Amino acid sequence: MTQLTILELFPEHLAVNGDMGNVIVLRERLRLAGIDVTHVKHNPGDDLPDDVDIVTVGTGPASALRVLEASAQAIGDRLRGWRDDGVPMLAVTAGMQLLGSRVIMPGGAVLEGAGVLEIETDASADRVVTNCFVIDHAELGRLIGIENHGSTMALTGPVTEAFGTAVTGRGNGHAKHEGARAANVIGTHLQGPVLAMNPVLADHLIELACERKGISYSQNEGHAKLDSLALECRRILARSANVAVDRPAS
Amino acid sequence: MSRPPKPLGTRPSAARYFIPILAGKVVRLLARLRGGGSAFPGYVTLKLAPRFLHDITRQFPHGNVFVLGSNGKSTTTHMLTSIMRAHGLTVFTNPSGGNLPQGIASSLLGQVSLSGRLKADIGVIEVDEAFGKVIAEALTPSAAVILNLQIDQIYRFHEPERVAGMFRDIVAEVSDVVVLNRDDHFLRTLAGRLEEEGRLDLGFFGLTDEAVASAPHGQVIARDYENESIAADSVREVYAEVQAVDGATATIAFDGVARSMRLSARGLHYAVDAAAAITLARKVLGDRFSLDSAISALESAKPVYGRGETVQHNGQELEILLLKNLASFQMNVDYLDGAPESVMIALDEGSKDLSWLYAADVSKFSHVDVVSGPKAAFMALRLAYDNIDYGTVEPDLEKALKTMLASELPSDGKRTLILDYDQMILARKLLGHSDLERGAS
Numbered sequence: 052m053t054q055l056t057i058l059e060l061f062p063e064h065l066a067v068n069g070d071m072g073n074v075i076v077l078r079e080r081l082r083l084a085g086i087d088v089t090h091v092k093h094n095p096g097d098d099l100p101d102d103v104d105i106v107t108v109g110t111g112p113a114s115a116l117r118v119l120e121a122s123a124q125a126i127g128d129r130l131r132g133w134r135d136d137g138v139p140m141l142a143v144t145a146g147m148q149l150l151g152s153r154v155i156m157p158g159g160a161v162l163e164g165a166g167v168l169e170i171e172t173d174a175s176a177d178r179v180v181t182n183c184f185v186i187d188h189a190e191l192g193r194l195i196g197i198e199n200h201g202s203t204m205a206l207t208g209p210v211t212e213a214f215g216t217a218v219t220g221r222g223n224g225h226a227k228h229e230g231a232r233a234a235n236v237i238g239t240h241l242q243g244p245v246l247a248m249n250p251v252l253a254d255h256l257i258e259l260a261c262e263r264k265g266i267s268y269s270q271n272e273g274h275a276k277l278d279s280l281a282l283e284c285r286r287i288l289a290r291s292a293n294v295a296v297d298r299p300a301s
Numbered sequence: 302m303s304r305p306p307k308p309l310g311t312r313p314s315a316a317r318y319f320i321p322i323l324a325g326k327v328v329r330l331l332a333r334l335r336g337g338g339s340a341f342p343g344y345v346t347l348k349l350a351p352r353f354l355h356d357i358t359r360q361f362p363h364g365n366v367f368v369l370g371s372n373g374k375s376t377t378t379h380m381l382t383s384i385m386r387a388h389g390l391t392v393f394t395n396p397s398g399g400n401l402p403q404g405i406a407s408s409l410l411g412q413v414s415l416s417g418r419l420k421a422d423i424g425v426i427e428v429d430e431a432f433g434k435v436i437a438e439a440l441t442p443s444a445a446v447i448l449n450l451q452i453d454q455i456y457r458f459h460e461p462e463r464v465a466g467m468f469r470d471i472v473a474e475v476s477d478v479v480v481l482n483r484d485d486h487f488l489r490t491l492a493g494r495l496e497e498e499g500r501l502d503l504g505f506f507g508l509t510d511e512a513v514a515s516a517p518h519g520q521v522i523a524r525d526y527e528n529e530s531i532a533a534d535s536v537r538e539v540y541a542e543v544q545a546v547d548g549a550t551a552t553i554a555f556d557g558v559a560r561s562m563r564l565s566a567r568g569l570h571y572a573v574d575a576a577a578a579i580t581l582a583r584k585v586l587g588d589r590f591s592l593d594s595a596i597s598a599l600e601s602a603k604p605v606y607g608r609g610e611t612v613q614h615n616g617q618e619l620e621i622l623l624l625k626n627l628a629s630f631q632m633n634v635d636y637l638d639g640a641p642e643s644v645m646i647a648l649d650e651g652s653k654d655l656s657w658l659y660a661a662d663v664s665k666f667s668h669v670d671v672v673s674g675p676k677a678a679f680m681a682l683r684l685a686y687d688n689i690d691y692g693t694v695e696p697d698l699e700k701a702l703k704t705m706l707a708s709e710l711p712s713d714g715k716r717t718l719i720l721d722y723d724q725m726i727l728a729r730k731l732l733g734h735s736d737l738e739r740g741a742s
Contacts, residue, residue, distance in 0.1 A: 064526060068455055072659025072686075079686050112460035114526040180456050182653050197654050199455060244656050247682060277685055283678035291650070 054087045055260055056100060060108035060126075062092045064119055065146050068199070070109020072244035073141060076253050077105060083273040086266065095122035099129055104260040105139050106130070108146030110200075110242065113174060116145055116154060120162050123149045127165040134167050139235040139259040141252075143245060144200050147231065147238030148172040152207060168231045168238050169208025176203045181220030183292030184241060186229040188215040191251050193298040195285040196243035198222075206231060214239055219292055235259050248285060250278050318356070318417040321349035325410040340399065343406025354402065354439040356417065357409050363390065363423035365440045366585060367475070369433060369468060370448025370482075371523075372629045373574040374400065375605045376566075377448060378427040380578035380598075385423055387598035388586055393421035396606075400429040402436055423585075430467045431457065437474035444478035445471065446581040448574065450487040451628040452523050452660075456653040461487060461523035469494070475501065480581040482573065483507035483537050486525040492537065504584045506576040507539040508569070515545065516569045517635040518662065521628035540583060541576035543569065548638070551575060555592055562596050566609025568636035570629075575599050607725045609633070614732050617706060618715045623725055624648075627657040633719070640667040642711035647674035647698055649723035658683040668692065670708065673701035674724045698727050 059074050078088045091100050095118075130150065134140065142150045151170035154162040158175075184198035194215065203224030206213060213223065214230030214237055222229030222240060230239035237256075239245060246253040254270070261268040282296070289296040325346030332339050346353050358365055368378045382394045395408040405426060413419045428436050450464055458464050465487045472479055472495065479495060481488045483505040495501055513519050545552040549564050551572035564571045578599070583590045604610040607623045622633040624646070646669055648655065655676065663683065668690040672680040677696045684691040695701040705716065720728055 063524075066660065067452060067460075068654070069656030069659035072656065075659055075686050079688070112462055112526070114460075114462055118526045178459055180459075182456060197456070197656065199459065199654065201459070242654070242656055244659055247659065247686065277682065280678050280682040280685055284676075284682055287676060287678060 054089060055081060055104040055264065056089045056091060056102065058091045058093055058100060058103040058106045060093050060106065060146065061095070061115075061119055061122070062109070063094050064115035065109040065111040065149070067111040067115070068109070068242050069244050070107075070143055070146070070242070073107050073109065073143070073246040073253075076244070076246040076250070077107070077257065080250070080253055080257060080274060080277070081268075083271060084268050086261075086268065093126075095119065099126060103133060103138060104264060105141075105256055106133065107140070108142045108150065109244075110144035110146055112145070113156060116149055116162060116174075117156070119149060120164075123165040124163060127167070130165050130167045134234050134236050137235050137259070137263055139256040140167070140237065141246070141256060142168070142236070142238040143242060144240050147240070148174070148202065148204070150236070150238065151204075151231070167236055168233050169206065169211035170204050170231045170238065171207050172202050172204045174202045176201050176224065179221040183288040183294065184220040185218040185289070185292070185294050186215040186222065186239070186241065187218055187298050191249075191255060193218075193296065194241055194245070194249045194252060195288050195296070196241035196245050196248045197288075198240050199242060200240055204231070208233075210234070219294060248281055250274070250281050318350060318353070319415055321346045321353060322410065322413060322415050322417060324349060325406070326415070329407065329410050340401060340403040340407050342410050343403035343408070346410060347403060347406050352439070353406055354409070354436070355441070357413055357419055358393070358424050358440050360419055361393065361421050361424050363585065364443030364476075365424035365426055366581065367426055367428045367433070367437065367440075367442045367445035367471065368448070369428055369430065369445060369471060371430075371451035371453040371464070372625065372632075373448045373570055373577075374427045376571060376608050377446065377574040377578050378425055379605045380575060380602055381446075381582060382425045383598040383602040384578060384582040384595045385425060385586075387594045388582075388589055388591065390422040391420060392423055392425055393419065394425045395427055400427045401432050402439065405436065405440075428471070430464055430471075433467055433471035434474070437471045442475050444480070444581060444585050445475045446480040446577050447472075447482065447488055447491075448577050449482055449485050449520060449628075450523050451521055451626065452657065453626040453628070454653075455657070461525070465491065465525070472501075478502045478504065478581070478584045480504040480506065480577065480584060482577065483539050484513065484520065485522050486529070487523060490525050490528045502584065504580050505537050505539040506541040506543075506573070506580040507537075508543040508573065512543045512545055512569065512572075516632075518631050520569070520573070521631050539580075541580045543572045543576050546572045548636070553579075555579070560592070560596060563600055565602055565604040567638075568609075568632050570632045571609070607720070607729070612732065614706070617710060619732070620715060620717050621725060621728070622717065622719045624719050624721045627660050630719070631661055634661075634663070634665050637665060637717065640665055641715075641717040642713065643705070643708065643716040644669050644719065645671040645673060645701060645705045645716070646680050646719045647672070647701065647721065647724035647728070648676035648680055649721050649727075650675045651723040652676060652721045655679045659686075663687050663689060671695055671701045671705050673698050674721070698724055699731050702728065702731055
């Protein structure tokens with residue numbers, strides 16, 4: 052069996068909203084395709100593996116960001132190296148903020164992030180909770196989940212662009228931008244968890260990882276069954292917000 | 302602790318309250334005739350008389366006792382009420398679900414006379430965190446117990462620190478006694494603050510390390526990241542300490558002397574609720590407190606509506622477990638007797654953000670027979686990602702129940718229904734047991 056390594060960053064602090072589900076989704080989809088997975092959890096003070104294929108980091112409270120600042124900086128060089136090598140990464144809300152350049156905390160304290168994404172977060176904004184958070188992505192189409200954060204986010208560097216366009220909710224709070232992307236690193240406010248709700252994004256990360264490894268990933272009816280349930284979940288949220296489950300053809 | 306009854310002059314005057322109470326009672330009667338209870342009657346009365354809650358409940362000689370926490374409020378309120386009654390007190394309490402101001406007002410309307418008289422010795426009030434401060438300002442509680450702080454309804458509470466702030470604000474309104482879970486991370490931090498402040502008489506309940514270790518997922522409490530280094534070394538004396546749980550039988554040490562008792566439902570969480578209720582009752586009752594009376598009251602208490610309760614339906618035994626958040630789901634599932642043979646799970650629209658399903662360990666299930674409710678697909682997807690057969694997806698609860706009840710009865714004759722709040726109310730109604738739920742009326 053071929054093998055991929057998934058590195059989950061700070062699961063003890065940044066999995067407050069079911070974010071471990073993103074790893075569950077990647078593992079099961081890979082297992083269904085006959086690809087074995089090594090799941091490495093990285094908590095503060097742990098050593099990083101030499102080689103990784105996919106990196107995930109979830110969301111958590113402001114207090115978690117404060118205690119993780121030093122640990123995130125300590126692995127910043129390694130994470131930026133993997134970014135430059137094209138390793139796919141998924142960072143959700145607080146995890147995205149921590150992988151960014153800096154976070155201005157409520158009260159004005161500035162927290163320096165890992166510098167993987169060129170983003171600056173202002174975490175003193177009003178809370179936004181969007182029970183049907185819809186974003187459109189040029190290639191992946193419409194993604195649906197839940198938004199829950201108290202921040203706005205600015206893209207500050209030449210290589211980092213918005214991940215998608217916010218159709219509902221706040222997103223980054225600027226120009227309908229949602230999330231951030233640099234090389235194969237994706238940051239988003241989509242929760243739900245995002246990969247369970249949107250298998251197209253899970254497969255995108257898997258395909259990037261498999262391409263780097265030179266292995267092939269093919270889906271079967273097991274994936275199709277999961278995908279139809281996920282579609283039904285997106286439909287339920289979309290219906291509640293009266294939006295289309297698919298991006299309208301332009 | 303007990304205060305002298307207020308002189309007649311300070312009782313709410315009949316003149317001032319006659320119209321608001323009459324209006325509320327009429328609305329309440331109409332609501333009941335229509336076949337439902339609601340918080341609306343209380344809303345009407347509060348509109349007409351904003352100080353209604355305060356003026357009516359200050360008649361209680363033993364004051365108001367608040368029950369707070371992410372999980373276990375209804376069960377603990379029920380336990381505490383049973384203990385107080387066993388000690389000869391007349392108790393005013395709000396039924397589960399009626400924990401907002403208008404719900405409490407509706408409950409009062411059912412018992413108060415038109416002249417504003419309510420004969421009760423003590424109020425035992427379940428309070429929602431988010432409305433706790435407003436309710437505390439109105440009811441000026443003499444005592445409170447806080448059970449736990451768990452990750453709960455993140456779409457409403459956002460971050461556990463915010464809930465900790467709500468608890469701090471509520472406790473600031475308590476005049477005499479606060480009882481806390483020693484082994485909860487955020488409550489440990491709160492205890493440190495209150496000890497420093499020195500204003501309140503504090504009491505603690507807790508669990509032995511062995512009891513926590515024996516639970517498959519511990520207490521499922523939220524972590525207080527910023528205070529972990531400070532709080533870890535402070536160990537407090539507890540009156541009641543849960544030592545072990547075997548099904549519904551809890552072994553709890555009181556001042557170091559172990560007692561065994563059979564509770565109304567299975568699991569470590571019920572044992573912790575019992576320890577909390579007894580610790581608070583002892584503080585409030587003082588010399589009148591009898592541990593034997595308290596334990597026998599708990600042993601004869603029935604489970605609260607839908608919390609580990611078993612209903613008989615056409616010869617079938619249906620166990621109903623409430624699914625509210627990660628902690629309640631996980632602890633209820635952890636204490637099932639093995640994988641349930643016949644099981645249905647239903648999720649309503651009211652369960653807004655179901656992300657937490659992925660933080661849950663669902664490996665206890667060998668299969669699920671039916672997933673139902675408007676959000677059935679979310680449960681099916683979660684189970685499918687653990688490669689667990691989720692059976693039939695039937696969003697319509699009535700049809701789902703029919704399918705379930707018509708299927709072959711398992712050898713033990715028991716079926717398990719795991720339902721979120723709205724689906725539980727609906728299921729009870731469909732099964733013809735809605736009379737047992739008094740809701741917020």
